[in-house]
Amino acid sequence: MLLIVSTSDEKSDFEVLAVVADQLQAIGLEPRIAMCGAVLELSRNAQFDLAPFMADELAGPEDTVLLIGSNKITDAASIRLRAPLRHAGRVIAIGSFETIQSRISVRAALSYLTKSRPEVLSVPDDQGALPVFGVDCGKGMRRGSRKAVIIHDPEPGNPEDKALIDALFWSETLEPVILCHSAVKSEFTKNYGPALRCYHHYEIMPRHVTSLADMVIMRGEKANGYRNMALIANCLESGVPVMANRLKHSPNWIMRLPNSADAALRMIDRDLLGNEEMIREELAAVKRPELDAGLLALLGQTRKVKKDTKRAGIIYMPTNGVGLGHAQRCSLVAAQMREQKPVFAAFPSCMRMLQGYGFDVMPLVSRSPHHGQEHDNDMINRARLDALSADGGTLVFDGGYVFDSILRVISDRRMNGIWIRRGMWQAGQDNSIALDREKIFSKVIVPNEAFDELNESYSEGAHIHNIGPIVQQTNITPAKHTHLRNCLAAKYGEFDKLVVTMLGGGVAADRSIQMSVLANMLEERRGVLHLVVTWPTALVPPTLAACSNTHVVRTHHASVLASIADLYISAVGYNSFHEAMYNRLPTIFMAQMNSFMDDQHKRASAAVKRGLADMVDPEDYSHLLGQISLHLDSGYGSDIRMALAEINLPQPGNADAARLILGGK
Amino acid sequence: MSNSILAAISPLVADDLDTLLENDDNRRAARMGKAIMPEVLPHLLTAGYRNEQTVCIGVHLKEAPEFPSRLALKLATVSAQNNVEVIILSEPEYSRLEPYGFRTERVCGATKVEKEACLKQLSSFWMLQVVLTV
Numbered sequence: 001m002l003l004i005v006s007t008s009d010e011k012s013d014f015e016v017l018a019v020v021a022d023q024l025q026a027i028g029l030e031p032r033i034a035m036c037g038a039v040l041e042l043s044r045n046a047q048f049d050l051a052p053f054m055a056d057e058l059a060g061p062e063d064t065v066l067l068i069g070s071n072k073i074t075d076a077a078s079i080r081l082r083a084p085l086r087h088a089g090r091v092i093a094i095g096s097f098e099t100i101q102s103r104i105s106v107r108a109a110l111s112y113l114t115k116s117r118p119e120v121l122s123v124p125d126d127q128g129a130l131p132v133f134g135v136d137c138g139k140g141m142r143r144g145s146r147k148a149v150i151i152h153d154p155e156p157g158n159p160e161d162k163a164l165i166d167a168l169f170w171s172e173t174l175e176p177v178i179l180c181h182s183a184v185k186s187e188f189t190k191n192y193g194p195a196l197r198c199y200h201h202y203e204i205m206p207r208h209v210t211s212l213a214d215m216v217i218m219r220g221e222k223a224n225g226y227r228n229m230a231l232i233a234n235c236l237e238s239g240v241p242v243m244a245n246r247l248k249h250s251p252n253w254i255m256r257l258p259n260s261a262d263a264a265l266r267m268i269d270r271d272l273l274g275n276e277e278m279i280r281e282e283l284a285a286v287k288r289p290e291l292d293a294g295l296l297a298l299l300g301q302t303r304k305v306k307k308d309t310k311r312a313g314i315i316y317m318p319t320n321g322v323g324l325g326h327a328q329r330c331s332l333v334a335a336q337m338r339e340q341k342p343v344f345a346a347f348p349s350c351m352r353m354l355q356g357y358g359f360d361v362m363p364l365v366s367r368s369p370h371h372g373q374e375h376d377n378d379m380i381n382r383a384r385l386d387a388l389s390a391d392g393g394t395l396v397f398d399g400g401y402v403f404d405s406i407l408r409v410i411s412d413r414r415m416n417g418i419w420i421r422r423g424m425w426q427a428g429q430d431n432s433i434a435l436d437r438e439k440i441f442s443k444v445i446v447p448n449e450a451f452d453e454l455n456e457s458y459s460e461g462a463h464i465h466n467i468g469p470i471v472q473q474t475n476i477t478p479a480k481h482t483h484l485r486n487c488l489a490a491k492y493g494e495f496d497k498l499v500v501t502m503l504g505g506g507v508a509a510d511r512s513i514q515m516s517v518l519a520n521m522l523e524e525r526r527g528v529l530h531l532v533v534t535w536p537t538a539l540v541p542p543t544l545a546a547c548s549n550t551h552v553v554r555t556h557h558a559s560v561l562a563s564i565a566d567l568y569i570s571a572v573g574y575n576s577f578h579e580a581m582y583n584r585l586p587t588i589f590m591a592q593m594n595s596f597m598d599d600q601h602k603r604a605s606a607a608v609k610r611g612l613a614d615m616v617d618p619e620d621y622s623h624l625l626g627q628i629s630l631h632l633d634s635g636y637g638s639d640i641r642m643a644l645a646e647i648n649l650p651q652p653g654n655a656d657a658a659r660l661i662l663g664g665k
Numbered sequence: 666m667s668n669s670i671l672a673a674i675s676p677l678v679a680d681d682l683d684t685l686l687e688n689d690d691n692r693r694a695a696r697m698g699k700a701i702m703p704e705v706l707p708h709l710l711t712a713g714y715r716n717e718q719t720v721c722i723g724v725h726l727k728e729a730p731e732f733p734s735r736l737a738l739k740l741a742t743v744s745a746q747n748n749v750e751v752i753i754l755s756e757p758e759y760s761r762l763e764p765y766g767f768r769t770e771r772v773c774g775a776t777k778v779e780k781e782a783c784l785k786q787l788s789s790f791w792m793l794q795v796v797l798t799v
Binding site for chain 2 (some may be wrong): 032035041042047050052053054055056142240331332335338344349351352354355356357358360361362363365369370371372373376379380382384387388472473474476480484487488491515527534536537538539540542545548551552553554555556557559560561566586
């Protein structure tokens with residue numbers, strides 16, 4: 001183990017350790033950051049940075065300790081560091097040591113703390129006593145053919161910066177990607193919308209910025225701070241040209257950029273585009289600082305990025321929303337690519353279902369109502385996803401809100417991020433964070449709704465792919481239909497009509513009253529079997545037990561049960577709705593509405609106005625009674641089946657989604 | 666929390682129809698997938714509980730209970746009498762205590778090291794000082 005230990009317990013010093021660790025990980029080491037019991041009020045971004053590296057272990061005889069800030073070791077730090085350093089096999093003290101005396105002094109101090117003989121690496125003071133070294137970051141996933149130009153630290157009010165961004169924004173060959181301070185990021189996103197990819201410094205590691213970049217333009221006068229220094233060093237190692245026109249004290253391999261936007265674009269067009277190989281050769285010949293070689297030699301590493309030993313496969317991560325729709329949808333797509341052996345990272349309530357479909361699943365941790373930070377669980381998920389994923393793999397996310405864990409793991413692992421994003425967002429929903437985080441995905445796959453008026457566009461670009469509805473189509477033959485009903489009759493007694501009720505998970509709205517009303521309405525009907533489907537983790541409403549022809553059932557295969565029903569009473573989630581349409585189920589919809597959900601009422605209305613389904617408001621019990629009577633007494637269900645058989649529905653998009661995930665266009 | 670759990674406890678369980686229906690689900694695979702867990706790190710950055718008075722104890726469940734309502738009653742009683750929150754650390758796919766409102770985390774891993782790391786991570790997340798094994 002390579003344990004990074006800081007002599008400081010200052011928040012800002014800890015924050016930068018994650019960047020050091022990320023750089024070291026790139027050269028094949030497995031760094032850990034010793035927390036040494038530090039209780040820090042770190043920013044949310046810093047916490048997510050640190051999550052995959054934290055360790056509470058002490059260094060052992062096999063371990064190497066990288067002691068950062070050794071020149072600032074104090075008596076208090078000596079006491080704090082005694083335990084982690086005592087048994088370390090090797091200690092490399094990094095700091096700014098201007099004199100022999102200071103080196104001797106720190107070695108003497110460390111000799112009291114560790115049995116090993118400390119080695120010392122001196123770094124210039126203007127590097128903040130931190131080891132700056134570049135790594136070859138390779139090329140990250142690209143969205144299209146435009147070359148990505150990172151604009152580093154532009155100022156929102158500066159007309160030259162604005163002209164440059166505008167020129168690149170409308171260019172057919174170049175695409176601007178903003179890297180700026182968090183305080184000004186909203187100025188750019190407000191003006192350009194999600195079509196402009198915009199990051200602030202603390203949401204992306206220098207290694208990922210470099211892998212995204214075809215070239216970097218630095219607009220500030222300074223590029224100090226470890227993140228910026230690591231970015232510049234990475235660009236040099238990765239053959240990414242860097243240009244600047246205001247930067248002071250820049251190394252001579254950084255190119256001068258003309259002030260005017262037009263001239264800058266002409267220069268890029270003339271000197272850079274199409275000359276990538278030549279630029280790489282020139283940058284490879286630049287003399288590196290001696291320090292780089294010193295640190296890497298001490299660690300026994302070369303700069304060459306080591307290949308991840310883990311399988312760079314496909315990971316699906318569905319949100320566990322109100323129901324299980326995201327996981328269901330992902331499983332339909334994953335079932336189209338079984339030979340690729342995709343795995344899932346999913347919340348515990350979805351695991352059994354996904355395992356039943358043959359997929360390996362890593363559990364995630366749900367949000368906790370007890371924890372003081374609402375993102376505590378997401379840091380666990382970030383660490384778990386990081387451990388599961390490998391550089392260059394694919395992460396397919398299905399959900400409405402892009403968690404920090406998703407953003408971070410795609411970014412830090414340089415994965416190919418793909419977002420399956422169904423629509424029907426409610427008017428008035430604030431989706432600004434979700435749309436801002438669209439930047440991390442190389443593709444956004446939008447499974448359309450069956451009816452055109454329900455399809456809306458939330459963002460545009462070559463990375464958006466609209467496909468047909470992702471839906472499970474059952475294939476129940478008449479013989480199978482009879483067999484399954486006979487089995488139910490054997491279990492529950494003879495019946496003429498089967499009513500299946502599935503009103504959702506109850507997160508958005510408690511439907512126990514509606515279930516009870518339905519059970520009582522159906523109780524007086526002879527020859528009716530009423531099955532209420534609940535999820536295995538849901539409570540069985542005790543009131544239903546008293547009704548003789550209502551039974552509460554649980555199954556991971558509810559769509560099969562719905563397919564043999566005479567009447568299906570359902571919520572209007574994406575999956576339930578499309579299964580009802582494509583499998584021609586006579587359905588009464590009861591919408592679940594909440595501000596964080598899709599617009600179920602609007603979705604159901606589209607089917608109702610075409611005569612393909614009915615809908616009742618959850619509290620309109622007389623209407624519900626009337627609709628049940630219509631379906632069960634007048635043969636109306638058959639009319640709906642016929643209407644559904646006659647309508648032309650779009651081709652399902654399950655296979656198209658799989659093709660896009662596997663690299664198709 | 667414990668009162669709402671106590672109010673929800675009932676021996677009623679839903680009928681399991683999976684055996685009847687699974688053969689007609691065209692996504693069903695011949696082989697069940699595994700619950701997997703790479704070796705994970707502990708969670709060392711928690712800011713504590715929203716309410717400083719909160720105390721959680723862990724219950725490490727190695728097998729699903731045959732009579733979940735009985736175990737639920739015992740655990741809810743412990744929770745109510747000691748004013749603690751019970752966190753279920755479940756090795757089986759369902760603890761069968763979820764319907765009553767018990768927070769359930771999955772414990773898995775192909776090796777002893779992976780499983781212990783998973784337990785350690787969950788214990789650090791929930792700040793568990795006491796973990797009972799059932």
